[in-house]
Amino acid sequence: MKRICTGLLVLVSYLSYGQADTITVDLTHLSLEDVLVVDTWENQHALKRTTDNHQLELQLKQLKGVNLISRGSFAQEVVYRGQGDGRIQVKLNGMRIYNACTDRMDPSTSYIVANNLSTAEVASSCESQCSNSGLAGSLNLKTKEPTFNRADPWRLGFSQQYQTNTNGLNSAFYLEHNTQKLAWRLNGTWFKNGNYYDGHGNEVLYSQNEKQNWAINSVYRLSPKRFIKLDFIYDLATNVGYPALPMDVSKARAVIGGITYSSYHNIGPFTHFDLKLYHNDIYHEMDDTQREDVFMHMDMPGWSRTTGLTFDAFGWKTGNHSIDVSAEYYTNFRRAEMTMYPDNGTEPPMFMFTWPDARIHGSAIGISDHWHFGKNMLASTFRVDYETSGIVDETGKDQWIGMGYDMTTNRSYVLPQIKTALTHHLNKKNSLNTAISYGMRGPTTSKLYGFYLFNAHDGFDYLGNPDLEAEQLFATELGYSFATEKLKLTSTVFTQFYSNYIFGLATNYDEMTYGANGVREYYNVDKATFWGIELGTEYAFTTNLSSTAKVDYLRGFRPEFDLPLIPPLQGTLAVNYRYKQFSFLAQSRMAAEQNHYNTEYGDRYTPAYVLLDAGIEYKLPFKRTEAAVSLSADNIFDTYYRDHLNWGGISSMGRILIFTLKVKV
Amino acid sequence: MNISKTFASMATAVCLVLSFTSCEKGDDTTKQPISSNPLDSYALAGVKNTTNADVKLYFGEEAFVGYNTVAVELFEPGTQNVIENAIVSFLPMMDMGTMKHSTPFTNPAFDVDMDAYMGSSTFIMPGGTMGSWTIAVIIDHNGNIDTATFDIDVVEKTEAKLISFVSAVDSTTKLFVALKEPSAPEIGLNNFEVMVYKKESMMSFPPATDLNIEIDPEMPTMGHGSPNNENPVHIADGLYRGKVNFTMSGYWKVNMSITDNNGKTVKDDAYFNITFQ
Structure with missing residues (x-):
């Protein structure tokens, strides 16, 4: 550890006193390749598939390397290059949000709607910034911010949608107002969907959902260079079905709030800084009362409360370096319970904690440097997290003492991460990049303290392991990109070598869940390897006709077998055309068959599929009001298919037609 | 000027975080104060005065079919002076009219912490219509032997012990x-x-x-x-x-x-x- 620190200091000082050059570094061009504009109303592109869908996950799916684990048609779990919660870090406006469901029915992205976001950025393990601790990648979501626009103090927009297949109604509106000092934006979303039907016309039972989301984002100008920002989100999902799981969700509620002080005055050598305090409170309640053949009724509520403080200082320019620093403190409390009610009338309910009042404290400091020299740019980050966790509740502790663990001391992890990426511009059109990173992450609450958490995909109960060690990742990336005015091409090959990989292995314990296949406990296994290729191209035939294509391939395995839930070779091909007030889109989504699967861990063979989508939008010729109607059709031919990442072999959605009216005043 | 303002905001924020984190439910492990007499939580089965000692008999709880902790307090007659050096033994007995039988037990020995003689009796059947239980407490104090016999109600618990x-x-x-x-x-x-x-x-x-x-x-x-x-x-x-x-x-x-x-x-x-x- 000491050696790493010293090494870093040498590196940093070397970087700091490197060549003197006058190239200014604009951070926005450096960090991330993939910036998705998910703005429903301000979209400048012709028509993006699923642009109008308020479900954030479906939007994120468009990002390179992002796939969704589906347990139904709602609250899909984002995985990036095969890695999910714990290995990737999702932040909303810099805030950590930890889900409250032990069965991952509510990934943190499920509490955020797409139409309230301005950007979603994904950063790989090699390019994560100093403000984010994601080992295998980071997803940074940013909400829309109100703007100071004196000429137009009030702005209002709404959209109304009807979709076939789920017989769904989706409504959204926003209201923005600003005065000289204060600007605020209210965003409201409401949607309700029934069960969906697959390509064979079969109704997928328990796939309904209903949700509302309210957000207020405001900015108060203290002075021309100092601001206070307030973010507040209330999200409530009710009656959400999960066809791949044995139960549904009756209520998932999030209250998310943060206050930020932003100053563009110099602080030391830095040009500006942000100081943010946030808190969020999530409550989640599973529900088996809608299901038939329930072995025994149970209540499974979950709570997650997170508080954090972040400090980020940007733009220390020295020579041709630009340095940012970041520090954060966060603490998360989680409880989940299971109470089962025998219906024989004599027995009392059975109770246990599934998350036994676990609290994690984390603090971190990080520094990143962007250094331009010659035709090169070297981006480096060093960050170290100190994470400590324990069980607060005595009964919760007793559960784990009962399993034979010493619970008198907290678990602590020192988690350094070091990343460096070099981009070399061969000439104006061609550039090469290479990146390398080494880092560690601590186990999540479920991996440490989860008590017999049922996984419906492989049918095993998963037991945490309070003696887990940190997981290590050594990752590399190699890329080539080519860009002219008409053609843009990017290609990346990446590898991820895990050691101390946290993975569930069989035990001879009795399963707790009725009908489960057995119990697996998390252990640090020696190795896991992932590698993949991502190709992307955009070509503009004319100013009105353009196309994009994307191909992803990923492998993930332990020395002796393939890892589960790895997407197959996938591709997307899309053509956009604009003619006067009309925009058209045609798109094909393709996936090859998946032969690399692991039946022991719930996978099955997945056949290949090819889907076709199309859409048309017409901008109404009003002078003062912007309005548009659109019709988009996904899976036009009602093809029956199943995404490999669908849990429990549930089939995916068949044809869906979406009618949209959008108005902006 | 700006720096001082900055630090003021940071300090406020830190305080806010601290107040947030402290609103969690603490663990409810506050212990009951230890009562003055350790036998207070026991069930008194009876008091008998013999020539040489006043005898108090206690059970860990109301006597039941199963393993019972039994405590005997001995006092010098008419006083609160505890007799510590007696030899005490039990004889539990079930009288079923036509026959009698005993039950497993351990003879009590003086326990300094309890200030009483602690033993056990494992009743193998309940008292009631079939017969009734007694426990004879035999006290040998400096060679003087007394016997105090107590009637005991022995109940059966819903979950067999x-x-x-x-x-x-x-x-x-x-x-x-x-x-x-x-x-x-x-x-x-x-x-x-x-x-x-x-x-x-x-x-x-x-x-x-x-x-x-x-x-x-x-x-x-x-x-x-x-x-x-x-x-x-x-x-x-x-x-x-x-x-x-x-x-x-x-x-x-x-x-x-x-x-x-x-x-x-x-x-x-x-x-x-x-x-x-």
Whole structure:
């Protein structure tokens, strides 16, 4: 550890006193390749598939390397290059949000709607910034911010949608107002969907959902260079079905709030800084009362409360370096319970904690440097997290003492991460990049303290392991990109070598869940390897006709077998055309068959599929009001298919037609 | 100027965070104050005055079928002066009219912490229509022998704390297994203690000290057990001690398989039901 620190200091000082050059570094061009504009109303592109869908996950799916684990048609779990919660870090406006469901029915992205976001950025393990601790990648979501626009103090927009297949109604509106000092934006979303039907016309039972989301984002100008920002989100999902799981969700509620002080005055050598305090409170309640053949009724509520403080200082320019620093403190409390009610009338309910009042404290400091020299740019980050966790509740502790663990001391992890990426511009059109990173992450609450958490995909109960060690990742990336005015091409090959990989292995314990296949406990296994290729191209035939294509391939395995839930070779091909007030889109989504699967861990063979989508939008010729109607059709031919990442072999959605009216005043 | 403002905001924010983090529920482990008399929580079974001592008899709780802790307080007659040096013994007796029998017990010895003589009696049947229980407390104080006899109501608990069976090895020896711990079961690891006695005659129930006991807890309603249990081993005087892990609250059945020291099965389907919330 000491050696790493010293090494870093040498590196940093070397970087700091490197060549003197006058190239200014604009951070926005450096960090991330993939910036998705998910703005429903301000979209400048012709028509993006699923642009109008308020479900954030479906939007994120468009990002390179992002796939969704589906347990139904709602609250899909984002995985990036095969890695999910714990290995990737999702932040909303810099805030950590930890889900409250032990069965991952509510990934943190499920509490955020797409139409309230301005950007979603994904950063790989090699390019994560100093403000984010994601080992295998980071997803940074940013909400829309109100703007100071004196000429137009009030702005209002709404959209109304009807979709076939789920017989769904989706409504959204926003209201923005600003005065000289204060600007605020209210965003409201409401949607309700029934069960969906697959390509064979079969109704997928328990796939309904209903949700509302309210957000207020405001900015108060203290002075021309100092601001206070307030973010507040209330999200409530009710009656959400999960066809791949044995139960549904009756209520998932999030209250998310943060206050930020932003100053563009110099602080030391830095040009500006942000100081943010946030808190969020999530409550989640599973529900088996809608299901038939329930072995025994149970209540499974979950709570997650997170508080954090972040400090980020940007733009220390020295020579041709630009340095940012970041520090954060966060603490998360989680409880989940299971109470089962025998219906024989004599027995009392059975109770246990599934998350036994676990609290994690984390603090971190990080520094990143962007250094331009010659035709090169070297981006480096060093960050170290100190994470400590324990069980607060005595009964919760007793559960784990009962399993034979010493619970008198907290678990602590020192988690350094070091990343460096070099981009070399061969000439104006061609550039090469290479990146390398080494880092560690601590186990999540479920991996440490989860008590017999049922996984419906492989049918095993998963037991945490309070003696887990940190997981290590050594990752590399190699890329080539080519860009002219008409053609843009990017290609990346990446590898991820895990050691101390946290993975569930069989035990001879009795399963707790009725009908489960057995119990697996998390252990640090020696190795896991992932590698993949991502190709992307955009070509503009004319100013009105353009196309994009994307191909992803990923492998993930332990020395002796393939890892589960790895997407197959996938591709997307899309053509956009604009003619006067009309925009058209045609798109094909393709996936090859998946032969690399692991039946022991719930996978099955997945056949290949090819889907076709199309859409048309017409901008109404009003002078003062912007309005548009659109019709988009996904899976036009009602093809029956199943995404490999669908849990429990549930089939995916068949044809869906979406009618949209959008108005902006 | 700006710096000072900055620091003021940071300080405010830190305070806010601290106040946020402190609003969590603390752990409720505040202990009850220890009462002055350790026998306060016991059930008084009776008071008898003999020539040489005033005798108070207590049970750990209302006497029940199973293992009972029994306490005897001795005072010099008419005073509150505790007699510490007597030799005290028990004789529990069930009078069924046509016949009488005793029950397993351990004679009490003076316990300095309790300020009383502590022993046990494992009642093997309830009192009531079939007969009634008495305990004779025999006191030998400096050679003076007194006997105080108490009538005892022995009730049967809804969840049996005692099981009896005939050994499958010889088909004649009758054995009694009484559940001593957990007396207050909770989630997690509990001491599991049983007292095992065999019947030699109507009046003699010596401890059975050479058995092997394997336990296997299960939740019958759910059909699962729990890991990390420890089989009870013989400690002394018929007491076998192990550990049982209750992963959740509710109804548990602790199955016991008992063999003798030759590995022959004595009883392979004994069990105790333990229910707690």
